[in-house]
Amino acid sequence: MTAHILVVEDDESFIEELKQIIAASGGPTIPTFVSNREDAVAKLESGFFDFAILDLKIPTAAGTTDFDPEHGKYVFQHVRKVSPGTKILVLTGSPSDDFIAPLLAHKHDADIWSEGGKVGTVEFLKKIELDQAPEKISRVVTAIHALAEIELHTNGLNLSTGEDRLVRIFSKTFKAVVCSVHPIGTGKSGARPLRLQMYDQTGAPIRDVVAKLSELAKMQDEDARYEEHVTLLDGAATPRKMKLLEFGAGAMAGLFYQLANGHDASMFKTMAEEDALAAKAVAATADALAGWSDGKNQERRSIASIRGQWVSDERAAKLQAEYGLDWAAEFENRMIQTRWCCVHGDLHGENILVSPEGGVLVIDYGDVGFGAAAYDPMTLELSAVLQANPTLGPAWPTADACRQWHDLEAYLMGCPIPEFIRACRAWSEKLMVGRRELAACAYSYLLRQLKYPDTDKDRILALLEGVHGCWGDS
Incomplete structure (x- = not known):
C-alpha cells in the first residue's frame, strides 16, 4: 500500500533532507514536492494525499519572493477544506508559536488507520527539530502500508x-x-x-x-x-x-x-422474481417506518412547500419552463391537507433489502427529514418504473398507461408487477389525508426525477399528466 505525500517546502536544503527521510520511511511512497501556494492548491484540487507536510513561510507562486506564513496558513486551510481526512504535519522555522493556536483548533485525536491508538490529525514540528521528522513520517507510512494486509x-x-x-x-x-x-x-x-x-x-x-x-x-x-x-x-x-x-x-x-443476515436481495430484484413476495415486503416496509407517521397531526400546506423539500423553487421553475408544464405554477399554489412527519426521502427499490421470507432492511439515510407522509410509498412505487431495475422494459407502462396513473385499474393493464404496485398504493392510501396529498407527493417525486440526465423524460411527463388528472378525481 503506497503512501501519497504532499510536501510544501521552498528551501532546497530541507527539500533534500525530506526526500531522504521519506525514502527511508519503511514503505512505498509517492511524494509530491511543491514550493508555493498556487502549486500546492492545484495539487490538492487534482490529487489524493494521505499526508501533507507543510512549511508555512512560502511564496504565492513560482518565481515570486513574497514569503509569508499567511500563504502556508492558506494551504493548511485548503487541505482542511478539500481533503479533511488528510493528516497534516506543519513545519515552522519561526521561534514564535503565536500563530499555532488557531491552527490547533482543527486538530482531532483519532485512530486514523486503525492502529489501535489515537494520533493527532494535525502536528507541528520546528525545523530546528527536524531530527524528529523520521519518526513522525515513518509512523504514517508504516500505518498506510499495513493496510495492505x-x-x-x-x-x-x-x-x-x-x-x-x-x-x-x-x-x-x-x-x-x-x-x-x-x-x-x-x-x-x-x-x-x-x-x-x-x-x-x-x-x-x-x-x-x-x-x-x-x-x-x-x-x-x-x-x-x-x-x-x-x-x-x-x-x-x-x-x-x-x-x-x-x-x-x-x-x-x-x-x-x-447488515442483518439473509437480506440478500433488493426490492427491485425481489419484484423481478416474485411479485407476491415484493408486495409482502412493501407491507413490511410500511410497518418498519410506521413510527415516523403514527399519531402525527395533519397540516395545511401548499403543494409548493411539499415539493420544496426535494426541489428548490429556482430549479422547479426552470424545469417547469423547460418541459412545458404550464399548469404547474397554479397547481403548486393550491393548499392541501397533509400529514407532515419524518420520511426516508429516497425510498427507491435499491434502498430496501429483502429476506426470502419478505422481511426488510431499510438502508441509506442521506435524505431523511420532514415531508408529506405519502412521499415514501410514492417514491417506492414510481421508482419501479423510472429507475434502473431488472423488472421493467419499454413495454410497460406505456405512455397511455402513465396518463391513467390516477385510475389504478386502468394503469395496471399489462403490468408485470401488479401486486407490488397495489401494495405501494395501499400504503399511500393508509398514510395520506386524501388523493390531493397523493397527487402532491407523486408530482414532487416526478419533478425531482426530471433533474437527472439519465431518467426517461417522456415517461415522467406522461406520468405527470396522470398525476395532474388525479386532482380532478379528488
Whole structure:
C-alpha cells in the first residue's frame, strides 16, 4: 500500500533532507514536492494525499519572493477544506508559536488507520527539530502500508484510492483479513453504497456490512439524520450504525451499518422474481417506518412547500419552463391537507433489502427529514418504473398507461408487477389525508426525477399528466 505525500517546502536544503527521510520511511511512497501556494492548491484540487507536510513561510507562486506564513496558513486551510481526512504535519522555522493556536483548533485525536491508538490529525514540528521528522513520517507510512494486509476482493468494482482506504481501515478495525466488496444500487446522490463481507484469519465470516462512502460533509449530515430520526424506529428493520470514519481517506468519509443476515436481495430484484413476495415486503416496509407517521397531526400546506423539500423553487421553475408544464405554477399554489412527519426521502427499490421470507432492511439515510407522509410509498412505487431495475422494459407502462396513473385499474393493464404496485398504493392510501396529498407527493417525486440526465423524460411527463388528472378525481 503506497503512501501519497504532499510536501510544501521552498528551501532546497530541507527539500533534500525530506526526500531522504521519506525514502527511508519503511514503505512505498509517492511524494509530491511543491514550493508555493498556487502549486500546492492545484495539487490538492487534482490529487489524493494521505499526508501533507507543510512549511508555512512560502511564496504565492513560482518565481515570486513574497514569503509569508499567511500563504502556508492558506494551504493548511485548503487541505482542511478539500481533503479533511488528510493528516497534516506543519513545519515552522519561526521561534514564535503565536500563530499555532488557531491552527490547533482543527486538530482531532483519532485512530486514523486503525492502529489501535489515537494520533493527532494535525502536528507541528520546528525545523530546528527536524531530527524528529523520521519518526513522525515513518509512523504514517508504516500505518498506510499495513493496510495492505487486508486482502480486498473488489469483484470487478473500480474503487477510488479514498474508497479503498475506507474499506481497508474499517475492515482492520474489526480484525478482518479478507473483505469482499459488492455494489448496492445505483443512487443519484453521488455517494457510493457498498456491501462488505468480512472474514477473520480462520476464514470465518465476521459481519456483513452496508457502507456508504462520500464526501465528509455528506456523511456527517447523514450521521446526524440517523441519530435524530432513524434511532426512533424499530431496530429490526433498520441497520445499526457501526462507525463513522472521518479521517484517512482524503476528501472522503464513510458510514458503516450492520447488515442483518439473509437480506440478500433488493426490492427491485425481489419484484423481478416474485411479485407476491415484493408486495409482502412493501407491507413490511410500511410497518418498519410506521413510527415516523403514527399519531402525527395533519397540516395545511401548499403543494409548493411539499415539493420544496426535494426541489428548490429556482430549479422547479426552470424545469417547469423547460418541459412545458404550464399548469404547474397554479397547481403548486393550491393548499392541501397533509400529514407532515419524518420520511426516508429516497425510498427507491435499491434502498430496501429483502429476506426470502419478505422481511426488510431499510438502508441509506442521506435524505431523511420532514415531508408529506405519502412521499415514501410514492417514491417506492414510481421508482419501479423510472429507475434502473431488472423488472421493467419499454413495454410497460406505456405512455397511455402513465396518463391513467390516477385510475389504478386502468394503469395496471399489462403490468408485470401488479401486486407490488397495489401494495405501494395501499400504503399511500393508509398514510395520506386524501388523493390531493397523493397527487402532491407523486408530482414532487416526478419533478425531482426530471433533474437527472439519465431518467426517461417522456415517461415522467406522461406520468405527470396522470398525476395532474388525479386532482380532478379528488
